Amino acid sequence: MMFRRTLLASAALGLGLAFGGAAAAAGMDKVKACFVYVGPIGDGGWTFQHDQGRLDAMAEFGDKLETMYQESVPEGADAERVLTQMALSGCNIVFTTSFGYMDPTNTVAAKFPNVKFEHATGYKRDHANVSTYDARFYEGRAVIGHIAGKMTKSNKIGYIGSFPIPEVIQGINSYFLHARKVNPDVELSVVWAYTWFDPAKEADAAKALIEQGVDVIAAHTDSTAPLAEAQKAGNVVGFGQASDMAAYKPSPRVASIIDNWGPYYIKRIGALLDGTYEQTASWAGMPEGEVVIGEITEAVPADVKAEAEAMIAAITDGSYHPFTGPIKKQDGSDWLKEGEVADDGTLAGMMFYVEGIKGDIPK
Template identity: 80%
Template structure:
């Protein structure tokens, strides 16, 4: 089971239909616990969630105690770990993978006085459960623009994890914004069917490079695609989930493949939610924030990117942040040529959360 999917409108409606009362009173001290699907040192997804834990410690000092367990498989093991955490005195538990969704709700039912926060799911079956996600597609619009300008072969490669709406959003946003600045661009997708497997990710990057791709975009979590890109002069890529800044410069001092990054910044959310439990205002919510809230951050754009391209990318970032631009704005058609968005119309959250189609111009099928 993959971790970061949000289902379509009907499922979203299930979550939005369940409100939660605020906590009756504040707390002098909170024990905040985190369950990670990967290792803290993965360099991507889990690493960034752990940075959020550290930010909570820095914000609240001795008013908070933290605990975490890494590399917890999705499934029965997750329910066991969550039960142990609940019994160990955790007041709020963050479960940071989609596949923990059922386990989170099952354990929450048994411990109604403990708050549970589930990343990227859609079920809020109990008033002590919240769900949260980030609008990663906003960041991919910005890096897609950079990719469209930077490619010399006009071929962009995309390493997809699983064929779920979140990833399809990213592919479409990347392509659309590359196409805006480079009408000749094409995008090729390789599905890795994993979130974190450096060997598979490296193989996917190598296969794309062998097809003539000179820009690698990844929706997987390790640094392996950037390491593979570094082996071929002229191939660039982007940090995923974390900055991956170690790939800005090669060992010989020449510019490295990483020209920017999409950073998942969970710290604001974690600080807000632990703070709400401390001050007695915690309530069950469904959160989906992006660049404007600081949860999706565009990492440093390096000097390898021309100044005018950097300025254009930063302007797009700022327009998304202030709400004057939406990455999915019509006129847009679906891959089969059928109309999707009319002139000036923007995609609804329901369309995005259930996105299982490519936009017009992308070749290939989305696997079932």
């Protein structure tokens, strides 16, 4: 499976801003919105949460909105075929929810200029009818990192990485930085699963971390397998990823990072309906309600929960950014000075670890 989430070139940024010249000419009485999913809607994570966003939009617009979706679409030629069929079937807007759909999206968009295409986590907008959208997942990693640093008894925390791309590296760094802030003795182990959704590989990665003495696990993969392994271990906690994964409350799932796509889908479909639609590149997070921390359970000490909630509030109101200096790179060189905040271009291309993380980023 190709990398679904992002290597955003600095030149492609302009995130959250509308671009002129691509506004919808007039409103519509009814919209047909179509969704292409890389996994099954029952994956419990990434695809499940995108489909929840589709359902949110249906609830919002009622009979003004018709939707269709196709799940488990491979990235590549199959995606181009599915997108073409959707455009021919009368879809007014097509959401392509995996990074590997980027080129097929732009290829098909060129053939159907009157259809709007929205690509999740990519950066190419080769045509006026293509927009992109992403989420600042690293904001959520900061919160769960704080919880991890406070809750670990072994001082060993773990992270299951999917692929070594900037979005994943952002999350690892944010998780570790905030764990280290509250626990200077914490050590981080990273295991790469090289998959977005493969329960067996994700379970093996979790087992490997547990065998190393890790007692808090975070994951940037899509299934509930890491939480299942934590549950088997009995003394390991973890976090819901992409969706709430509530079946594992109150422990081992002590909190979660929820990708809340509903507001974005409602906004974009609503813009088609009212005639205000424009080409955009969106990178939203907690302030916009796109990254949400699920219930922090009673398994988390009350003081730690209060601290985590204060961090959520600060990120949401803009008074705190997870990448605020002083921060050094892994090699000890200065990255951010005291009070300096990382710019989006650097974050979008982040391919380095921060100081204190051991090991190399795979090539």
